[in-house]
Amino acid sequence: MKSTxxxxxxxLKNILFVCFTICTLLIIRVGIIQFVQGSELQSMAYKQQTLNRKINPKRGTIYDSTGKNILAVSASVETVSVTPSNIKKEDKEKVARAMSDIFGLEYETVLKKVSKNSSIETIVKKVEKEQTDKLREWMNENSIISGINIDEDTKRYYPYATLASNVIGFTxxxxxGLEGIESRYDDILKGTTGKILKVTDARGTDLGNEGEDYIEAIDGDDIVLSINMTVQSIAEKYLEQACIDNVCTDGGNILIANPKTGDILAMASYPNYDLNNPYKINKDDLEFVWDTLSSKDKSESLQQMWRNKAISDTYEPGSTFKLLTSSAALEEGITDTDNSGEFACTGSINIAGTRIKCWRYYRPHGSQSLRQALMNSCNPVFIGLRTKNWSRKIL
Ligand SMILES: [Zn+2]
Known part of the structure; x- marks a missing residue:
């Protein structure tokens, strides 16, 4: 009796000990969840229980200098997404079939998205309202009222396609903004994204209108360029002609500025590309072998095509700069256009111990006026043209 x-x-003691140990472990575990992982778990729960759909703002318009000709504009389109848990199991195949038919998508891919265990899946981006109206009609006929979201979105259009493509860039x-003005002034053009915030249960199912929050998007600002559409079109037309006529394999550029204000009226590059289709290469020989190129080669060719060579590449102005030197000398009254025999070319000029030759050093130009020096493109005259009576001082 006693031994029992x-x-x-x-x-009993052993059981108590086990219970005590289990309780202690549980308390420690609760402590870890509450105090160590608390904030992380809380944010995960928030993400799971709120459905966050973006509303894209309308991107600002890009105008030419007249403020009337539209070079880039955003039009309203719609983006379709699904909340899989809000679509009844027996409707999933039907929904996937309808969406793949309407938007021309692969049925299996759509079905996979509709069947996923996630809170939101994008089905198709930036489609015209005609197509989404078809979906709305189908939803109505089949009494499917939840699980499919049709949200406003915008799509960029470039009405003149290739005009000033290397300047404007694309999105x-x-x-x-990925290139050009679209990228450089993205902050001004893009606006602020709005959102629809919905409270859902852990599986992403709607909890009705309770807790729904709608934050409106703020549209981007417009930009007016100094580029004038008419001047730009003319520059592009003749640049193309000149590049073809002279077989310029590296292409060419034209910059036209208003001398009074410095405004750039045209900035043309040849070859240009289609802003509405910026990933299509603009060279026939490359297009022919495009599918065989490595992704690195493709990317380099596209970067080269998008580049605004007029401002990104350097080119030594050479003798064309003589126009600026002579204009400055005339403005400062250092010389005049036709002072006969004012300058003398001896075939070279000595500057800080270095002898710089005239291009016609073997048969020097001799005495000439400024107009004649410009016609002869005589180097010593324009190197020395900086003070009155320079010829006597230097030569
Ligand atoms: Zn000379």
């Missing part, structure tokens, strides 16, 4: 009592006591699938 002792063994019972011992068993990516999320309306972000």
């Amino acid at each position: 009592n002792i063994s019972r006591k011992r068993r 990516g699938s999320d309306n972000q």
Whole structure:
């Protein structure tokens, strides 16, 4: 009797010890969840329980100098997404079939998205309203009222396609500026994204209108360029002609500025590309072998095509700069156009111990006026043209 009592006591003790250990472990675990992982888990729960759909702002318009001709504009389109848990299991195949038919997508891919265990899946981006109206009609006929979201979005259009393409640049699938003005002034053009915030349960199912929050998008600002569409078109037309006529394999550039204000009226590059289709290469020989190129080669060729060579590449102006030197000398009254025999070319000029030759050093130009020096493109005259009576001082 006594020994049974002792063994019972011992068993009780053991059970108590086990219970105590389990309780202690549980308290420690709760402590870890609450205090160590607390904030992380809280944010994960928030993400799971709120459905966050973006509303894209309308990107600002880019105008030419007249403020009337539109060079880049955003039009309203729509983006379709699904909340898989809000679509009944028996409707999933039907929904996937309808969406793949309407938007020309692969059925299997759509079905996979519709069946996924996630809160939101994008089905198709930036489609015309005609197509989404078809989807709305189908939803109506089939009494499907939840799980399919049709949200406003915008798409960029370039009405003149190739005009000033290397200046304007283009945008990516999320309306972000990727090249040119679109990229440089993205902050002004892009606006602020709005959102629809919905409270859902852990599986992403709607909890009705309770807790729905709608934050409106703010549209981007417009930009007016100094580029004039008419001047730009003329520059591009003749640049193309000149490049073809002279077989310029590296292409060419034309910059036209208003001398009074410095405004750039045209900035043309040849060859240009189609802003509405910026990933299509503009050279026939490359296009022919495009599919065989490595992604690195493709990327380099595209970068080269998008480049605004008029401002990104350097080119030594050479003798064309003589026009600026002579204009400055005339403005400062250092010389006049036709002072006969004012300058003398001896075939070279000595500057800081270095002898710089005239291009016609073997048969020097001799005495000439400024007009004649310009016609002869005589180097010593324009090197020395900086003070009155320079010829006597230097030569
Ligand atoms: Zn000379």
